[in-house]
Amino acid sequence: MTPVFDPRASRRFKKNRGAVVGAALVVALVSFAVFGPMFAGHDPNLSDFSAGRDSTGGLLGPSSQHLLGVDPLLRDSFSRLAYGARVSLLVAFFATTISIVVGAAVGLTSGYAEGTRAASVDTFLMRMVDVGLSFPYLLLVMAIGAAVGDTTIVTILMGLGFTSWFGTARIIRAKTIQVRHLDVIMASPALGQSTASILLRHILPNVAGPLIVIASASVAQMIIAESVLSYLQVGLPPPTATWGRMLLEGQRFYTVAPRLVLAPGILIFLAVLGFNLVGEGLRDALDPHED
DSSP: OOOTTTTTHHHHHHHHHHHHHHHHHHHHHHHHHHHHHHOOOOOOOOTTTTBBHHHHHHSSSOOOSSTOOOOOSSBBBHHHHHHHHHHHHHHHHHHHHHHHHHHHHHHHHHHHHTTTTTHHHHHHHHHHHHHHHOHHHHHHHHHHHHHSSOHHHHHHHHHHHTOOOOHHHHHHHHHHHTTTTTTHHHHHHGOOHHHHIIIIIHHHHHHHHHHHHHHHHHHHHHHHHHHHHHHOOOOTTTOOOOOHHHHHHHHGTTTTOTTHHHHHHHHHHHHHHHHHHHHHHHHHHHSOOOO
C-alpha cells in the first residue's frame, strides 16, 4: 500500500486522465454549488408571474432574464439547479462523513479484536454488519424516511449516514487484520501504548488509503440516494430545490420542455461520474499494481 501522502501517489493520480477529468468535474460542481446562486439573481422558490411565459403562453425558455428558463411553477430553473447542487453536496459530504467515521470505528475495533480474548466483540460487530447488509440500502432509507414523516436535512443526513457504513466496516476490518501484524504494531502493547493509541496512531494511518477511496465512491452513492428519495417524495419537502424533485416536477413536461428533465439528470450523471472517476484514480494511485 502506497502511503496516502506519498508524492509518487500524487504523480500517478495526475497521470491518470480519467482521474483528472473526474477531479475537474468535481471542482466544477462544487464551484457551481458555491457561486451559482450568487449569479442566478432569482429566488429559487419564487414564481415569476410577470415574465414566466412566452408569447404563446408556454413556459419561458432560456433567455437573458432566465438563463435556463422556468419550471412548471414559473420558478427560475438555473437558481433551482444551483441550490439543488448545494443540497446534494451538503447531504452527500456530511452523510459520507458519518458513514466513514462509524464504519472505520467499527472496522478498526472488530479487526483488532479478532483472534484475541475480545473475539466476542468482533463476532458481535460482524453479525450486526451482516444484518445491516441483508437489507436493500435504498429500501431501508426509504422506509426510514417514510417512518419519520416530517423529513428535514438532518434526518436525511442521519438516515443515509447511519445505514451505509456496513460495507465500510467489513473492508476496514479486513485491512486492520492485515496490518496489525506489522512489527511496530505488535510491539506497541509492550511499550505501554493503549489500545486506542495503537488504533489511532498506528493502524488508522495504514488503512487511510482505502478509507479515502471508499469515501469518494460513497459521495457518488449519496448523491444518487438523495435524488432517489426526493424523486419518490420521501426526501426534503417542497419547495426545497433538489435535483430529484426537479426530475419529478419536470417529467410531465418532457415532451414540450425536455430541459426540465435533462438539466437535473445531466448534473446528477456528471456528479456521480466525477466522484467515481476520482475514486478509481485514487485507488490506482494509492494501491498501484506496479511502480
